[in-house]
Amino acid sequence: MSILGNILWFICGGLLSGLSWVLAGLICCITIIGIPFGKQFFKIAKLSLMPFGAEVI
Template sequence: MGCLGNLLWFIFGGALGGLSWCLAGCLWCITIVGIPVGVQCFKIAGLTFFPFGKEVEYGGGAGSFILNIIWLIVSGLVLALEHLVWGIILCVTIVGIPFGLQHFKLAKLALMPFGTEVR
């Protein structure tokens, strides 16, 4: 189911979500200071392209907390709202519920991407 889910996800919206994360990563990588943030965006873009079968574990310390606050102000809210809106739209139908739940997982990740580990 994971392979089929990832394929359907990529065709019907995962590619757009992943490209949003890639765009955010490119914008962060313009400055030298933002390169670590951009690299994290590219890692999450890989998760956004193919999210089924992967879990996100949250953790981190003070450094992650400070980066998450800066991220939330600059880029996080826009990406989280994008995933939230798509999740609500997809949960309207029974067939779209698994895809909507993945968008909700990614919306939470868009709010707190630092200090997380994808398994």
């Protein structure tokens, strides 16, 4: 069931959401102060691409 949910989520907006978080992470990683925030944005991007069955630590 989680595979089907991930596929539907990816098609219906997960791709756009994930790319937006990756772009925000890249922008934050430009400065030294923003690197910790950028790393967290990349974790959120992974979660927003395939949320069903994912775990963020």
